[in-house]
Amino acid sequence: MGFKKVLIVGASSGIGKATAIRLAETGASLVLASRNTDKLNDVLSLCQGDGHQVFSLDVKDEQAIDEIVAAAVQFDGIPFDGFVYSAGQEGTIPLKFIKKDFLEDILSVNTIPVVLLTKALLKKGHFSKEGGSLVYVSSVMGGLGQPAKTAYCMSKGALVAIAKALALELASKKIRVNCVSPGMVITEMSEKLLESVSDENKAEILKMHPLGLGSVDDIANGIEFLLSDKGKWITGTDFLIDGGYSAQ
Numbered sequence: 001m002g003f004k005k006v007l008i009v010g011a012s013s014g015i016g017k018a019t020a021i022r023l024a025e026t027g028a029s030l031v032l033a034s035r036n037t038d039k040l041n042d043v044l045s046l047c048q049g050d051g052h053q054v055f056s057l058d059v060k061d062e063q064a065i066d067e068i069v070a071a072a073v074q075f076d077g078i079p080f081d082g083f084v085y086s087a088g089q090e091g092t093i094p095l096k097f098i099k100k101d102f103l104e105d106i107l108s109v110n111t112i113p114v115v116l117l118t119k120a121l122l123k124k125g126h127f128s129k130e131g132g133s134l135v136y137v138s139s140v141m142g143g144l145g146q147p148a149k150t151a152y153c154m155s156k157g158a159l160v161a162i163a164k165a166l167a168l169e170l171a172s173k174k175i176r177v178n179c180v181s182p183g184m185v186i187t188e189m190s191e192k193l194l195e196s197v198s199d200e201n202k203a204e205i206l207k208m209h210p211l212g213l214g215s216v217d218d219i220a221n222g223i224e225f226l227l228s229d230k231g232k233w234i235t236g237t238d239f240l241i242d243g244g245y246s247a248q
């Protein structure tokens with residue numbers, strides 16, 4: 001296994017929720033965070049084991065990031081050795097309608113908190129001296145473009161770049177940093193997106209995934225692998241889990 005205490009941000013739904021349920025099966029202690037505590041408590045009730053913690057966190061709140069990381073370590077005196085960042089928001093706006101506020105908003109959820117959370121986790125006493133593994137959920141769109149997705153692609157491509165830079169900076173502490181990049185998997189976020197497009201677009205999206213659309217478990221498998229000792233020589237990579245989307 002190789003991980004004992006994992007912070008999962010964006011754990012209330014979709015990929016983060018599936019990852020929480022999966023990691024709890026390994027015996028890890030989990031710290032589940034996002035804005036909606038009712039949904040987080042529902043996820044908690046599906047997680048095996050004791051000693052998990054739930055925190056309400058809006059990732060736009062820098063002070064709250066520092067506070068919850070410190071409080072979660074203080075709770076049981078155990079430092080983290082794993083981190084999964086799965087919080088995110090979608091955004092589809094053609095260039096001519098893009099405003100600076102929109103760009104800043106998407107970065108303030110999808111990208112900037114990853115750096116601030118990693119920094120908070122690396123403060124004295126918060127992370128295991130034995131090292132550990134950090135996994136950021138990017139997207140196939142971090143490496144491939146799509147019309148009207150400039151902001152989303154920007155926010156996800158930056159995550160891959162952040163993982164590479166931090167992989168090098170943190171290697172001496174035996175901390176590995178990687179991304180997983182999903183193609184489309186069925187979650188609240190993707191269902192909303194599919195509802196908003198025409199039947200023709202839906203057929204096109206399906207065609208772009210040679211193995212069909214994925215499930216949240218397909219992504220949780222990759223995250224678990226990268227957190228575990230099975231991934232112990234992997235750092236600074238972008239693990240594409242996309243049903244063949246990016247092979248085309």
Ligand SMILES: NC(=O)c1ccc[n+]([C@@H]2O[C@H](COP(=O)([O-])OP(=O)(O)OC[C@H]3O[C@@H](n4cnc5c(N)ncnc54)[C@H](OP(=O)(O)O)[C@@H]3O)[C@@H](O)[C@H]2O)c1
Pocket residue numbers: 009010011012013014015016033034035036037039057058059060086087088089090109137138139140181182183184185186187188189190
């Ligand atoms: N679904 C896909 O097909 C797909 C494909 C590629 C990449 N991804 C990426 O995978 C990640 C997870 O997506 P998903 O499909 O699982 O989405 P989802 O079901 O909509 O979950 C998004 C999560 O982000 C949290 N979140 C959003 N804004 C937040 C904020 N300001 N502060 C704290 N938490 C916030 C939500 O929690 P609260 O509402 O409780 O705050 C929720 O837990 C995202 O980064 C997404 O871009 C998804």
